[in-house]
Amino acid sequence: EADIYQTPRYLVIGTGKKITLECSQTMGHDKMYWYQQDPGMELHLIHYSYGVNSTEKGDLSSESTVSRIRTEHFPLTLESARPSHTSQYLCASRAPGGRYEQYFGPGTRLTVT
Amino acid sequence: GDSVTQMEGPVTLSEEAFLTINCTYTATGYPSLFWYVQYPGEGLQLLLKATKADDKGSNKGFEATYRKETTSFHLEKGSVQVSDSAVYFCALSDTGANNLFFGTGTRLTVIP
Numbered sequence: 393e394a395d396i397y398q399t400p401r402y403l404v405i406g407t408g409k410k411i412t413l414e415c416s417q418t419m420g421h422d423k424m425y426w427y428q429q430d431p432g433m434e435l436h437l438i439h440y441s442y443g444v445n446s447t448e449k450g451d452l453s454s455e456s457t458v459s460r461i462r463t464e465h466f467p468l469t470l471e472s473a474r475p476s477h478t479s480q481y482l483c484a485s486r487a488p489g490g491r492y493e494q495y496f497g498p499g500t501r502l503t504v505t
Numbered sequence: 506g507d508s509v510t511q512m513e514g515p516v517t518l519s520e521e522a523f524l525t526i527n528c529t530y531t532a533t534g535y536p537s538l539f540w541y542v543q544y545p546g547e548g549l550q551l552l553l554k555a556t557k558a559d560d561k562g563s564n565k566g567f568e569a570t571y572r573k574e575t576t577s578f579h580l581e582k583g584s585v586q587v588s589d590s591a592v593y594f595c596a597l598s599d600t601g602a603n604n605l606f607f608g609t610g611t612r613l614t615v616i617p
Contacts, residue, residue, distance in 0.1 A: 433592050433610035435610075442603060484549075492605070494605055496541075498548045499547065
């Protein structure tokens with residue numbers, strides 16, 4: 393099973409601030425994902441990466457950006473936080489090859505005031 | 506395209522009751538199917554999976570059978586506990602796909 397970490401777990405920040413949500417995994421997984429989870433629980437894929445220097449936007453339009461400079465690290469950045477960004481953000485990773493399950497981090501609950 | 510339709514909740518059961526959460530899917534290939542569980546304040550955890558038709562995934566007393574003829578992967582548990590209170594997500598990954606398709610989640614509350 394993968395070890396995947398997210399920091400911070402909780403963040404309260406004012407409008408207009410720049411923030412970076414960290415996600416790291418220690419299993420050497422090539423594929424990594426960011427999901428936004430709304431209060432109704434539904435998961436929305438906002439970014440994904442299939443390897444170093446590979447990033448794509450997901451199904452839900454997001455004002456955030458991501459980078460993948462190292463295999464184990466997949467940070468998400470909001471240049472100017474707004475109250476509409478208040479949500480739970482979940483990071484996940486997946487092993488290479490024919491195994492399709494994703495492993496999730498504990499999440500970051502972001503509140504923008 | 507690929508999609509997952511999951512039984513809407515919330516579901517409230519008494520302890521030791523039988524649980525069924527329905528999940529049906531649409532896929533173009535031969536998908537792998539998953540159930541994830543999310544406890545309050547946490548990320549998703551893989552509960553069980555099945556990778557081909559007629560496979561039965563099981564874990565912690567939960568079971569689900571991959572039924573190709575009915576395109577279903579219903580989650581069952583014979584006797585729920587208070588500690589099973591959580592949100593349950595059905596998901597699929599189609600052959601060769603890199604992403605998962607999730608259902609909308611079903612919140613289960615088990616009362617003593």
